[in-house]
Amino acid sequence: MDKMLKITWARSTIGHCKTQRATIRSLGLKKLNQTVIKKDTPQIRGMISRVQHLVTVEEV
Numbered sequence: 001m002d003k004m005l006k007i008t009w010a011r012s013t014i015g016h017c018k019t020q021r022a023t024i025r026s027l028g029l030k031k032l033n034q035t036v037i038k039k040d041t042p043q044i045r046g047m048i049s050r051v052q053h054l055v056t057v058e059e060v
Contacts, residue, residue: 003040004060009033011054023051 009029013021027047028036037060038044048057 005038005040005044005048006035006058006060007038007048008035008056008058009054010056013054016054020051020054023047024054027051027055029055 007027007029009024009032012032013024027038027044040059048055
């Protein structure tokens with residue numbers, strides 16, 4: 001079974017660059033405090049590292 005990550009959008013993207021906003025969208029997050037569950041892949045880990053100051057991550 002694959003590891004899963006629980007990603008919660010914790011801080012607003014106001015004042016941050018467009019690429020960080022786009023990364024939040026590509027993770028499937030549309031509203032602040034929304035949570036999504038994604039597979040733990042290198043691509044997802046890379047996206048999380050780009051916006052680690054805006055999200056909280058837990059392993060499920």
